[in-house]
Amino acid sequence: xxxxxxxxxxxxxxxxxxxxxxxxxxxxxxxxxxxxxxxxxxxxxxxxxxxxxxxxxxxxxxxxxxxxxxxxxxxxxxxxxxxxxxxxxxxxxxxxxxxxxxxxxxxxxxxxxxxxxxxxxxxxxxxxxxxxxxxxxxxxxxxxxxxxxxxxxxxxxxxxxxxxxxxxxxxxxxxxxxxxxxxxxxxxxxxxxxxxxxxxxxxxxxxxxxxxxxxxxxxxxxxxxxxxxxx
Amino acid sequence: xxxxxxxxxxxxxxxxxxxxxxxxxxxxxxxxxxxxxxxxxxxxxxxxxxxxxxxxxxxxxxxxxxxxxxxxxxxxxxxxxxxxxxxxxxxxxxxxxxxxxxxxxxxxxxxxxxxxxxxxxxxxxxxxxxxxxxxxxxxxxxxxxxxxxxxxxxxxxxxxxxxxxxxxxxxxxxxxxxxxxxxxxxxxxxxxxxxxxxxxxxxxxxxxxxxxxxxxxxxxxxxxxxxxxxxxxxxxxxxxxxxxxxxxxxxxxxxxxxxxxxxxxxxxxxxxxxxxxxxxxxxxxxxxxxxxxxx
Numbered sequence: 033x034x035x036x037x038x039x040x041x042x043x044x045x046x047x048x049x050x051x052x053x054x055x056x057x058x059x060x061x062x063x064x065x066x067x068x069x070x071x072x073x074x075x076x077x078x079x080x081x082x083x084x085x086x087x088x089x090x091x092x093x094x095x096x097x098x099x100x101x102x103x104x105x106x107x108x109x110x111x112x113x114x115x116x117x118x119x120x121x122x123x124x125x126x127x128x129x130x131x132x133x134x135x136x137x138x139x140x141x142x143x144x145x146x147x148x149x150x151x152x153x154x155x156x157x158x159x160x161x162x163x164x165x166x167x168x169x170x171x172x173x174x175x176x177x178x179x180x181x182x183x184x185x186x187x188x189x190x191x192x193x194x195x196x197x198x199x200x201x202x203x204x205x206x207x208x209x210x211x212x213x214x215x216x217x218x219x220x221x222x223x224x225x226x227x228x229x230x231x232x233x234x235x236x237x238x239x240x241x242x243x244x245x246x247x248x249x250x251x252x253x254x255x256x257x258x259x260x261x262x263x
Numbered sequence: 264x265x266x267x268x269x270x271x272x273x274x275x276x277x278x279x280x281x282x283x284x285x286x287x288x289x290x291x292x293x294x295x296x297x298x299x300x301x302x303x304x305x306x307x308x309x310x311x312x313x314x315x316x317x318x319x320x321x322x323x324x325x326x327x328x329x330x331x332x333x334x335x336x337x338x339x340x341x342x343x344x345x346x347x348x349x350x351x352x353x354x355x356x357x358x359x360x361x362x363x364x365x366x367x368x369x370x371x372x373x374x375x376x377x378x379x380x381x382x383x384x385x386x387x388x389x390x391x392x393x394x395x396x397x398x399x400x401x402x403x404x405x406x407x408x409x410x411x412x413x414x415x416x417x418x419x420x421x422x423x424x425x426x427x428x429x430x431x432x433x434x435x436x437x438x439x440x441x442x443x444x445x446x447x448x449x450x451x452x453x454x455x456x457x458x459x460x461x462x463x464x465x466x467x468x469x470x471x472x473x474x475x476x477x478x479x480x481x482x483x484x485x486x487x488x489x490x491x492x493x494x495x496x497x498x499x500x501x502x503x504x505x506x507x508x509x510x511x512x513x514x515x516x517x518x519x520x521x522x523x524x525x526x527x528x529x530x531x532x533x534x535x536x537x538x539x540x541x542x543x544x545x546x547x548x549x550x551x552x553x554x555x556x557x558x
Contacts, residue, residue: 072531
């Protein structure tokens, strides 16, 4: 792989930039990179697998940081559909808003959204922690299996529809709850978890006591003839 | 898939750059819709005459066509751009439309009004933009579409924008599932359709409501009740445009707005070349909410 002086979309291509970051040689110990002029390109920083910091100066398109492992990605702008989808570990921090399906099916790591996340945030998430400083759209945490979603604002309709074991903490109000999603009692463990997430997100305006907890009523886990209309 | 774009200038001094920026938006959306493209440009330079946008083809005897319409239409000027012709005339639509439909089977009327001009074709959007020299157009606002056909054949009739009323047009990303029933209902009420396309039905539905003096906002809210399927719409009129996403909102849309312009597109990529876009307010329209801009 040749040397790329500038990770600049005006001077290079998506494939070259991604391939460079995916096959990084740490012999010279450089682990900080900046991407310029992303111009809404899709799949930027998809499939990174090493410990590094990538700063993206601008707005990104779909599936940014998808399948990320270990890398710390900072986006100085907005992100399109499927930010960090199927991420395994590492962190992604978006300074603006994100479009639908943020953190879809993600297994681990942390996603921080400074603005709002749109519909289906955390759909089918499998262990990631998602921190949204604004609000989330409808059908967020649909069929979410593990991990935590913390929302400082409100949530749209059908929050946590058909949810499994993901835990949702929300400071505002959900417009409505989805099937099998219920409010739960906050325990001491929850307070510690929220404290930790607020710290990670550098959120100082809110305290753990501002949050409510939602999760699965576990009534859809097994077939029950009385629930047939909900399946 | 399909890509949709819209650009509305808030300041008159920007009007001469409409074509330049809109062509960039369509170019960038060609990946979402590589089989056809089209655009509608609104400018209000003509105050008295109507503009009729026609698509002609190689079968048309253009010389004869020109002679015949010169005899029948008043104060006529003709502008030819590639295979499209804009007729400027003071003759009213009630006479012009049936005259063209009756006498010229191979001429397709793609739109008319005092402000709108429509161009659409089959092929790669990048080529279509060049073919019609979109960069040269000026106007207050424009709407464009790049198509990946799903509902009906890849023909000019299947290309967007659809115009089913004076100075009206619609572009659509998505698919409707109740368009056949709705088309039959609208035909009974006197609406005419040129294709089997679902979007044309939505355009016809919107026109039928607007003709009853309903506002654009109320009309699009009626769409939420009566149109079944997936959609992000951009609907244009002589003074602006509106957008609507269905309540499930799986078809994308993003808005960028500042003091100079409002840009709407399927993806941010389409607007990355707009001036100062990185500092504009960028947000996603909420599902089931009508957004309008205009005078």
